[in-house]
Amino acid sequence: MTINNSTAKKLKDDFPIFKNNKNLVYLDNAATTQKPKVVIEKIKEFYENSNANASRGIYSLAEKATEEYEKARKIAADFIDASSEEIIFTKNATDSINSIAYSLESAIPNGRDEILLTEMEHHSNLIPWQQLAKRKNMKLRFIKIKSDFTLDMEDAKSKITEKTAIVSFVHVSNALGTLNDAKAIANLAKTKNAFSIIDATQSVPHMKVDVKNIDCDFLVFSSHKMLGPAGIGILYGKKELLEKIPPFSFGGGMIKSVSYENAEFAELPEKFEAGTQNIADASALGEAIRYLEKIGIENISSWEKQLLGYALEKLKKMKGVEIYNPGIENSSGIISFNIKGIHPHDAASLFDSFGIAVRAGHHCCMPLMKKLGLQGTIRISFYLYNAFEDIDKLIEAIKKIKEKFGK
Amino acid sequence: MTDENFPSEMYREHILELYKSPENCGELKNATHRHTETNASCGDEITMQLVVNGGKIADVKFCGSGCVMSVVSSSMLSSKIKGMKVEDAKKLSREDIIKMLKINVNAGRIKCVVLPLYAVKNALK
Structure with a gap:
């Protein structure tokens, strides 16, 4: 089954977590994924x-x-x-x-x-x-x-x-x-x-x-x-x-x-x-x-690429957002970034106040972070049930966080 | 999108004001005790510098880099222990830090706010 934005949103119905957490925007799939009812x-x-x-x-x-x-x-x-x-x-x-x-x-x-x-x-x-x-x-x-x-x-x-x-x-x-x-x-x-x-x-x-x-x-x-x-x-x-x-x-x-x-x-x-x-x-x-x-692993790959492209394009346009990603051709559905002047942990707490779950920190890669000269990053990661709206909400939240906290 | 919870209970005005211009921030050249504490999960690094005189903490300054929570906690803790007996400062607990901040600290951020406490305790060891 090919996934597009409306089928992705429909897939959320298979996952009870989204029914029980109405406003959850889950962008931490690289940490762990949600579980469908059948599992x-x-x-x-x-x-x-x-x-x-x-x-x-x-x-x-x-x-x-x-x-x-x-x-x-x-x-x-x-x-x-x-x-x-x-x-x-x-x-x-x-x-x-x-x-x-x-x-x-x-x-x-x-x-x-x-x-x-x-x-x-x-x-x-x-x-x-x-x-x-x-x-x-x-x-x-x-x-x-x-x-x-x-x-x-x-x-x-x-x-x-x-x-x-x-x-x-x-x-x-x-x-x-x-x-x-x-x-x-x-x-x-x-x-x-x-x-x-x-x-x-x-x-x-x-x-x-x-x-x-x-x-x-x-x-x-x-x-x-x-x-x-x-x-x-x-x-x-x-x-x-x-x-x-x-x-x-x-x-x-x-x-x-x-x-x-x-x-x-x-x-x-x-x-x-x-x-x-x-x-x-x-x-x-x-x-x-x-x-x-049943959904098809290739279909999942191609949907995640679309989400990746959409998110990268929006994030790139934002002033004060620094992205650490090898580009759409060389990347899976994971984006690390920082918002200038805002500590990744503060950012994660602030995203959380919008119901957006992201990961912040060194991602169990301390030597890598040190090599890149970073204290840590904010990380978003996609899966089949994410939709463009999840990314829109993230972008909206970044705008508000920057307004309030940007130095 | 809902933003009634933004920017969340933790980031109240008094916290943000203090983060923008923290008190007791800088170098203390004549420090008799100092210790740097790091938070491995985010790379935050806070150094507490103390001047101890006659069993009392005569002066305190902190330096380093961290998130809003660790910087504000460092600033407030420095003010709190200035003039305090060393023995009393050693007895301070996590709960005292949370009480001092006057906010509900999310479980995931406790590590951030207790960073300066451990720096003080280790400096006084």
Whole structure:
């Protein structure tokens, strides 16, 4: 279904939050998205009809729970063109990255002592690698950002070498909106036999991401940023790699056989899923993906581009508004900006008095903010249910804030 | 659009006036105690400078950069503790700061208003 301004406004009806918060202008989708009724209902429905421990019991209710859980895995796999055994359920993208940072530790070949990230990483794709670097005495390197807020691909080429063990990078920057060329970077890593890991938290919910086409080794994302519940996330890994590396969490459900001294681990994907899993939220994530697919991820992408273009054009015309965005061609539906003379936190409180939800601060990118010489920014981020009117209200509010507070 | 709540309870006239021309703002060269406190979530940085004499805070100034809430709180707190016994200043709490501001501070902004309090407490450590 193609989205236009009137269908976008209609989509709001699918989300109870907008019914219960009449004047809400929600522009903080990069932080978390709202949930459609079908997703909320799915959680309730699971606990009321299918609740049992998955992959364990042999009674029919347990089989029903297992079926729900595995159905969700298949839906997630199909969504990114992976196979079911390549999909590991985690808590969220952060959990996925932490896990992989532990599992890869023993797989790093001798003589490769560099971990390459970009200067625009979220803390979630920085700190786990800092810790690995400390444990293994490795060196962290960073692909530079150019003055237009895009990634310096020449710098990427020069920094991916025979010394590089891991290239872990963000697909879409949560702070700047920059869309990186995932395929090109993954390919550079591949030619030098380095592991490639993609933080796709801000891309998978908004655009077609095909792991086969990108040809990356690992890719992570969170459910709560794509209409699903919090507390569930995905770690995708290439089958042959997941088979090779050791699990990072041990206990029930991830074993074939156990003696007092030893254990043989289960096959994929159970090998990486120790303990009782978050079955209800996994099945609700499946429902969220179905909802996205019904509308069509490409349709969502193109609507968000329209919103991005509309907002950029209006913001650019405003005096005293400084924008930090790589431009419509290189950006997802995220815009960071500042209003001259007004602290981002004050701005966020003032927007809130108009019912407008925006994010303000460093967006979990403290090194990036420091590099750009910013204390923080105001960030707006779109999703399928946003309409031009949401942006109009934001612009109106900026005018009033400037009038009252501009120095 | 509705703007009956604008600019929100926090940004009342007395707050905005003080933000535009804060009291006790500047360098205190003869400070005996000083401490810089930063708010990691927004990069705000407030330095409190104190002259302590005979167990009393004889003079106070603050410098740094911050949002309306942290600047106003720094200014008011400086006035409040000038002449105060060190022991009393050490006992000041979050609640005292909120009472001092005479506004309802949103939960998300508590960190901003207590920034100078921690700067004072750490300076007096």
